[in-house]
Every structure is written in structure tokens, then in C-alpha cells.
Amino acid sequence: MIFRKINPTEIYENLLNLKQITFEVTDACNLKCNYCGYGDMYFGYDKRESKYMPFHQVRLLFDYLFVIWEKDRPASEIPMTYISFYGGEPLLNMNLIMAVVQYLDQRHINRNFVFSMTTNAVLLDRYMDYLVAHDFHLLISLDGDKAAQSYRSDIFGRNSFDKVYKNVKILQNLYPAFFMNNVNFNSVLHNRNSVEGIMTFMKKEFNKRPSISELNTSGIKPDKLEEFEKTFRNKMESLMLSGNCEKISEELFLSDPRTHELLLFLFQYSGNYFKDYNSLFIDEENFTVTPTGTCTPFGKRMFVTVNGKILQCEKIDHAFALGKISEEGVLLDLNSVTEKYNYYLEKMEVQCKSCKRKKSCIQCLYFIPGIAKKEKPVCPGYMGDAAFKYYAASCMDYLKNHPHLYAKIMNEVIME
Amino acid sequence: MKQVLILFPDTFLWLKDNTGLLYNAKSFKKDGFNYTTALRSLCSALLFVDNLYTIEIEPENLTAEEVKFVDLVIRKKYGFITEHPAKAYSLPPVLSIQNDIKKMELNLSRSVNENILKYLTTLTIYTGGRFPGPLYYRQTYYPFHSESRLENSEILNFLDHIHSRYIKKINIVFSRIEAINFLISLSGKLKAAAPKVVYYCHVRELSDNITSILTQLDITTILICEYEPASLTALRDFLEYHRGLHPFEFNFLIRSQTEYNYWEHLVSQYEIKLYKYIPIYDNNYAFFNRFVFLNKEDINSVALSKRIVFAHQSVNINFFGELILLPDGLVYSNVNKPPIGCMQDSPYDLIKNELHKNYAWRVIRDQEPCSECVYQWLCPSPGQYELILGKNNLCTLK
Numbered sequence: 001m002i003f004r005k006i007n008p009t010e011i012y013e014n015l016l017n018l019k020q021i022t023f024e025v026t027d028a029c030n031l032k033c034n035y036c037g038y039g040d041m042y043f044g045y046d047k048r049e050s051k052y053m054p055f056h057q058v059r060l061l062f063d064y065l066f067v068i069w070e071k072d073r074p075a076s077e078i079p080m081t082y083i084s085f086y087g088g089e090p091l092l093n094m095n096l097i098m099a100v101v102q103y104l105d106q107r108h109i110n111r112n113f114v115f116s117m118t119t120n121a122v123l124l125d126r127y128m129d130y131l132v133a134h135d136f137h138l139l140i141s142l143d144g145d146k147a148a149q150s151y152r153s154d155i156f157g158r159n160s161f162d163k164v165y166k167n168v169k170i171l172q173n174l175y176p177a178f179f180m181n182n183v184n185f186n187s188v189l190h191n192r193n194s195v196e197g198i199m200t201f202m203k204k205e206f207n208k209r210p211s212i213s214e215l216n217t218s219g220i221k222p223d224k225l226e227e228f229e230k231t232f233r234n235k236m237e238s239l240m241l242s243g244n245c246e247k248i249s250e251e252l253f254l255s256d257p258r259t260h261e262l263l264l265f266l267f268q269y270s271g272n273y274f275k276d277y278n279s280l281f282i283d284e285e286n287f288t289v290t291p292t293g294t295c296t297p298f299g300k301r302m303f304v305t306v307n308g309k310i311l312q313c314e315k316i317d318h319a320f321a322l323g324k325i326s327e328e329g330v331l332l333d334l335n336s337v338t339e340k341y342n343y344y345l346e347k348m349e350v351q352c353k354s355c356k357r358k359k360s361c362i363q364c365l366y367f368i369p370g371i372a373k374k375e376k377p378v379c380p381g382y383m384g385d386a387a388f389k390y391y392a393a394s395c396m397d398y399l400k401n402h403p404h405l406y407a408k409i410m411n412e413v414i415m416e
Numbered sequence: 417m418k419q420v421l422i423l424f425p426d427t428f429l430w431l432k433d434n435t436g437l438l439y440n441a442k443s444f445k446k447d448g449f450n451y452t453t454a455l456r457s458l459c460s461a462l463l464f465v466d467n468l469y470t471i472e473i474e475p476e477n478l479t480a481e482e483v484k485f486v487d488l489v490i491r492k493k494y495g496f497i498t499e500h501p502a503k504a505y506s507l508p509p510v511l512s513i514q515n516d517i518k519k520m521e522l523n524l525s526r527s528v529n530e531n532i533l534k535y536l537t538t539l540t541i542y543t544g545g546r547f548p549g550p551l552y553y554r555q556t557y558y559p560f561h562s563e564s565r566l567e568n569s570e571i572l573n574f575l576d577h578i579h580s581r582y583i584k585k586i587n588i589v590f591s592r593i594e595a596i597n598f599l600i601s602l603s604g605k606l607k608a609a610a611p612k613v614v615y616y617c618h619v620r621e622l623s624d625n626i627t628s629i630l631t632q633l634d635i636t637t638i639l640i641c642e643y644e645p646a647s648l649t650a651l652r653d654f655l656e657y658h659r660g661l662h663p664f665e666f667n668f669l670i671r672s673q674t675e676y677n678y679w680e681h682l683v684s685q686y687e688i689k690l691y692k693y694i695p696i697y698d699n700n701y702a703f704f705n706r707f708v709f710l711n712k713e714d715i716n717s718v719a720l721s722k723r724i725v726f727a728h729q730s731v732n733i734n735f736f737g738e739l740i741l742l743p744d745g746l747v748y749s750n751v752n753k754p755p756i757g758c759m760q761d762s763p764y765d766l767i768k769n770e771l772h773k774n775y776a777w778r779v780i781r782d783q784e785p786c787s788e789c790v791y792q793w794l795c796p797s798p799g800q801y802e803l804i805l806g807k808n809n810l811c812t813l814k
Contacts, residue, residue: 013581016581017531072579072581073533073579073580073581073763074533075530075531075532075533075534075582076527076529076530076531076532076533077529077532077533077762077764077768266507267512270425270507271425271426271509271722271723272507272509272510272511272512272722272726273512273514274511274512274513274514274723274726275513275514275515276513276514276515276531276534276535277513277515277535277730277731277736278534278535278537278737279513280513280723280726280727280730280731280733281727281733281736283721283723284721284723396505399468399505400468400502400504400505403465403466403467403468404466406465406466406468406507406508406510407465407466407510409512410510410511410512411510411512411519412519413512414514414515414519414520414523414526415514
């Protein structure tokens with residue numbers, strides 16, 4: 001196995017084939033959720049100042065990308081690019097969203113744009129007609145029933161459940177087909193809900209299977225650790241505590257952490273998985289691997305903050321911005337992005353080389369403590385011989401107990 | 417006492433009618449066996465994916481044939497037996513290609529046309545021009561005879577039109593090299609268009625001028641060498657002049673044992689290092705039958721990794737990723753099949769046509785008699801010879 005560095009050409013090709021651009025259209029929010037990643041519990045983001053992204057900022061970015069998109073042929077004839085709106089609460093900046101939609105509609109770019117949004121649905125009743133008309137894909141944040149939703153409160157501390165539930169029901173009743181095809185839910189797991197409770201609620205109320213996420217475990221303020229630990233719930237533990245764990249696991253499929261882990265294991269260690277036809281022509285010894293499990297810049301998406309910072313993902317610390325949109329235009333020097341990224345990779349390379357899990361690593365380098373500092377960072381995901389044996393055995397034990405997953409994963413799953 | 421029989425993940429178990437084959441893609445061992453009625457239940461259980469290549473057996477209850485099979489599996493290390501069923505598991509070789517066309521067709525949220533430009537990695541351009549002679553271009557890279565030839569500008573326009581960052585190799589097969597300037601100006605632009613450029617030039621076309629230019633271009637040049645008087649004279653002259661210093665590579669075309677012997681002598685005499693022997697079918701069935709067709713011994717010496725077996729099961733490793741432009745402006749994925757488009761078509765349309773029509777890229781050994789043979793996936797992907805000879809197999813087994 002050969003470790004490699006990235007190069008500017010690769011980043012350029014990622015931009016050419018860009019799958020998703022996520023705009024943080026505002027840092028303002030009409031809720032004040034206790035566990036919010038931009039709230040009191042965390043650091044690692046720009047100060048929240050109730051800013052609203054101006055349209056010219058978005059246009060500058062598109063004008064930059066249009067040059068690339070028109071200059072070279074992408075891998076797909078008509079690539080699909082998700083234009084995602086994120087916050088804060090994106091519905092607070094609908095003027096911008098409408099302007100973006102109109103702008104892209106008017107430009108005749110050889111690309112399918114799919115609009116999507118992560119929303120708390122508090123203002124959904126006001127804008128649902130527009131969202132439906134423009135075929136938006138909605139990810140609604142709802143943690144379950146009223147008790148489960150109690151961390152999602154407004155600035156006065158009032159539970160948002162009644163308002164959100166009512167709005168979602170209106171959408172469901174007015175636009176049933178849209179609701180069925182374009183709406184999904186994300187529920188955050190914490191000490192006031194459970195995997196089983198969330199699944200049961202979503203199934204009963206909306207006939208949906210939500211994605212369930214844990215609280216972000218990075219960037220917690222030291223003085224908030226106690227509160228975090230009190231609030232945090234592990235998805236696996238919650239699943240195991242449920243009465244019909246196996247049934248829920250089956251429904252969750254890859255959202256069950258064990259099944260997802262099994263997938264990674266099978267794809268990387270079975271020797272039976274190939275990304276595409278071209279991979280069949282590469283001898284395993286010549287497979288190149290980028291140290292850590294980090295996506296290459298813009299390989300999956302681009303994230304633009306309300307302050308114009310360009311990052312490779314919305315999950316990472318804003319300090320890792322790779323570029324910026326200023327009044328003059330887009331400042332994104334691919335050589336400098338490459339250097340920065342490779343500098344971090346180099347720091348991890350020695351550990352990665354001896355790590356037994358390097359083939360199925362999921363450790364994002366931006367979450368490795370000390371990666372940006374001069375000190376030698378230590379990878380929290382590192383596995384020696386014993387740890388890897390345990391990991392492999394636990395994956396295989398799980399498969400042994402759920403043998404039907406093998407054919408299902410190998411024959412049916414298509415990754416992003 | 418109950419035991420568990422487990423096949424290793426690198427073991428393939430293939431069954432056809434009354435024949436079975438065990439093949440280990442790590443040790444490259446292979447053993448055929450009679451797939452009799454007595455083995456059907458045991459082998460079917462092993463091949464049922466949910467069993468993860470493991471089955472419980474009770475040795476005292478096995479039939480004699482089952483005992484023989486289990487013994488073969490263990491003795492030749494295709495698997496093993498354990499008495500601890502809890503720890504018994506394996507991963508049968510179930511191939512998963514993420515962008516597999518059939519898989520994508522079944523997935524409503526995805527399109528088979530995703531990322532298809534990446535598949536096109538090789539462009540082969542036959543410049544054309546007068547080159548009367550046999551139609552060997554249907555079997556290998558060989559000059560294409562035509563009254564007109566592609567102009568320099570047409571070749572470059574075609575490359576501009578294809579305009580893909582994913583092209584790794586461009587082959588140019590010359591018929592006549594009439595203008596030296598044409599060669600020089602073309603070369604610089606080709607090198608900018610792909611990481612690797614290969615010129616195929618018939619040895620008869622060499623002149624002092626052309627040789628001199630070709631050696632200076634820093635492009636791999638392969639000389640097509642044919643056993644006929646004019647070519648042999650030209651080749652001898654070339655080899656004498658460049659004795660010990662061979663700037664080019666050689667494709668020696670072979671139609672008979674005599675020709676093979678001649679080339680072998682030449683290779684030794686002039687210490688030629690970079691060369692290939694290319695069998696050519698020209699009503700010489702007996703020669704092909706004896707020297708080209710695979711026999712049992714050839715197949716027994718096959719040593720393929722699991723990856724190559726998988727490749728044989730899903731793509732044609734001879735043809736995948738290549739499109740060919742002929743001097744008439746038509747584009748082919750296989751010159752022995754109808755064109756898939758013309759040089760004005762978008763590369764996406766050309767690729768989509770090939771994926772849809774499958775004239776070449778995914779032609780595998782799934783036709784009779786290969787589909788009835790346990791060695792089906794150990795044999796090389798079908799090539800041009802099958803089409804020229806009009807038979808699906810190039811072996812003496814069926």
C-alpha cells in the first residue's frame with residue numbers, strides 16, 4: 001500500500017465535479033438549543049453575530065465555479081450538484097435563498113442543481129409553498145416527541161415542539177407526495193430521548209425513518225464537559241437498551257453503527273469491493289491511500305460560512321478555512337490548499353503507516369487534537385495489532401450473527 | 417461429533433453440470449472434481465451466501481464422495497475444519513462494484529451515466545492513408561488502408577472535442593507517414609493531451625528521415641514487423657544501423673511456426689529487449705489450434721489473483737476504456753463491430769452507446785461453450801480472435 005499526498009489537479013477535479021455546496025446563509029437562529037454545535041457548549045466557530053449572507057457573496061463563488069465548470073468536461077455528462085442552505089436557521093434568510101434559486105435558474109449551466117435545506121421548521125408554514133414549488137429537499141431537525149424535543153427551545157426557553165409538529169403536519173397534509181419524497185428528519189440523541197423512542201415516534205407520526213446523530217464530541221468547552229456528559233447518549237447503547245433492538249437495527253440498516261462499521265470492514269478488508277470498473281485494473285499493491293480518513297478538499301462538498309470562509313465541510317472548525325470570499329472575489333489558491341492539507345497529512349503519516357486500521361480509517365484529521373499546532377498530534381483512532389484484531393473480530397462476530405447482511409451490503413449498497 | 421467446514425475467502429468454488437472446480441486465488445492451486453449428485457447438497461450449502469462459506473458437517477454421516485471432497489478441501493488448503501462453530505466464518509468472494517451498471521440501473525436515485533467519462537482512458541486513432549494489404553487492423557494495431565487520411569487538424573480537433581482529463585493514453589496507428597512536419601507538430605500537441613502517447617508504425621514505412629524524427633520525439637514508438645520481404649529488408653537495415661541501440665519497441669506478427677522461429681532468432685541476434693509476439697489469424701487454423709488455443713496444461717498453469725478473476729467476471733480487460741477512431745471519422749469500441757458514433761459525437765454519447773450496446777467493454781465469457789465450463793473465469797477475456805474465427809472459445813477443452 002502506497003501513501004500519497006494530494007495535488008492541486010485533484011482539488012481542481014473535485015471542484016469540477018463538485019457534488020454539494022453548503023451555504024451558511026445566516027448565523028442567526030430562532031431557537032436556542034442547549035446542545036447546539038454553535039452554542040455555549042462548544043468552541044471552534046466564528047462568533048455568532050446574527051449576520052446574513054449577502055447575495056453578491058454567493059454570486060462571486062458561483063462565478064468562480066462557472067469558469068471551471070465551463071472550461072473542462074466533468075466526469076458526468078450533466079453532474080448533479082446539491083445547493084444546500086444551512087444556518088443558523090436558513091429560513092431566516094429566505095431572500096437570499098430565493099435570489100440564489102433565481103440566479104441558478106437564469107444561468108444556463110450544464111448541471112442539475114438540487115436545492116436542499118436543514119431547517120428547524122419553525123417558519124416552515126410561511127415558506128412551504130415556495131420550497132415545494134422549487135422541489136427542495138428538506139432535512140427537518142426534530143428530536144422526537146414533546147419531551148424529546150425539549151432541548152430545542154426558543155430564546156425564552158419554550159419547547160419548540162408544538163410549533164414544529166404543527167408545521168410539519170400542515171406540510172404533510174397539503175403536499176403528501178412532496179412530504180413522502182423530499183422530506184427527511186434528523187434527530188439528535190440525548191438524555192431525554194432514545195433510538196427506539198425516536199424511531200417509534202417518526203414511524204407513527206410521519207411514516208419516516210429518521211437519521212439519528214449523537215452530540216458532537218469535538219470542541220467541547222472544558223467548563224461544559226459535565227453538562228455535555230450528562231446530555232450525551234451513545235447511539236449504540238441506546239439501541240441495545242431498546243426492547244426490539246434487532247428489529248430496529250434491521251430498519252436502521254447502515255444507520256446502525258455496527259452495520260456501518262461492518263460495511264467499512266467488508267469494503268476495505270474483504271478484497272471483494274471495488275469503487276468502480278477502473279479499480280479492477282489496479283493491483284492492490286499499487287493502491288494509493290491518503291493518510292487518515294479525511295476526505296480530499298471538496299471531494300464531497302464545499303462549505304461557505306456566513307463570513308465568507310470556504311471550508312471543506314460544515315462539521316470542522318472554522319479555523320481550518322481553505323479560502324475566502326472577499327469583496328474582490330474568491331480567494332482559493334489550490335497550491336496553498338494542497339500545501340496546507342499535505343502539511344497535516346505529513347504530521348500523521350508515521351502513525352498512519354503503523355496503524356492497522358489504515359485501510360478503513362474514518363478519522364478526520366481536522367478532529368485530531370493538536371493537528372494545527374506545532375506539537376505532535378496523537379490520532380485518537382489509532383489501532384495497534386491487538387486493537388485491530390479486536391475490531392476485526394467484533395465486525396466478523398456481528399456478521400456471523402447477521403449473515404444476511406453480507407449479500408445485502410455487497411450487492412445492494414451504493415455509497416455516496 | 418459436529419464440525420464446521422470452512423472455505424478460505426480466496427477460494428472459488430465453481431460448479432457446472434457434472435464438473436466442479438476449486439481454485440485458490442492466493443496459492444493459485446486448482447483442483448477439478450466430479451460434481452456428482454452426492455455432492456450437490458454440500459456444495460449448494462457452501463455456495464449459499466448467508467452461510468458465509470461455512471457448513472456444519474458430521475464426519476460419521478458423510479458419504480464416501482463427501483469425505484473425498486472434504487479431504488480435498490483440507491489437504492489442498494482450500495479451507496479447513498474446526499470444532500468451534502462460534503468462531504467459524506469466512507467471506508465468500510462476492511464481488512461488489514459500486515458503480516456496477518446493473519446495480520445502478522436498479523437504483524432509482526442514481527444514474528448509470530454518473531462519472532462515465534472516467535471510463536474512457538485510451539484513444540486509438542488510425543490515421544489512414546494508402547497501405548494496401550491484409551486487414552490485420554481487425555486483430556491488432558496495424559495500418560489501416562484508406563484512400564484518404566485524417567489530417568493533422570482533424571486529429572487535434574477530435575482530441576479537443578473529446579477534451580477529457582481522464583485520458584491516460586493515446587495510440588496513433590500510422591498507415592503512410594508522408595509529411596515529416598505533420599509528425600513533429602502532431603507530437604507536441606499529443607503529449608499535452610495525455611500522459612502517454614504511443615506511435616505504431618509499420619517497419620516498411622521507416623526511412624532515414626522518419627527514423628531520425630521518431631527517435632527525437634520522446635514518444636514510445638512501436639514498429640509493426642511483418643514476415644514478408646520488403647518488411648524484413650527494412651527491419652534488417654534498421655537493426656544493423658541501430659545495432660545494440662534500439663530506440664523503438666517491436667510487435668512481431670506471427671502466422672506460423674516458421675515466422676516465430678525467424679523472429680526469435682532475430683531477437684537473439686540483435687539483443688532486442690522490448691518486443692511482443694502477436695499471433696495473426698490468416699487462414700492458419702492449425703497454427704492457432706496448436707499454439708494459440710489454450711489447452712488443459714495452459715489453463716492449469718494460470719495463476720490469477722482474486723482481483724483478476726473478478727475483472728474477468730465483469731469487464732473485458734482487453735477492451736475496457738478504449739475508443740477507436742478510424743479514418744472515415746467513425747468511432748468504434750471494437751473495430752469488428754458496428755461503430756458506436758462518429759468523431760463529432762460527445763464523448764458521453766460515445767461512452768453511453770458502448771455501455772448500452774456492449775460491443776467490447778463488458779464482453780465477458782458468459783456465452784456457450786465458456787458459460788458451461790468451470791474454467792470460465794480463469795480464461796482471459798475474449799479478444800478479437802474469437803470474432804475473427806467466429807467461435808466463442810479459444811481453447812481445446814470444449
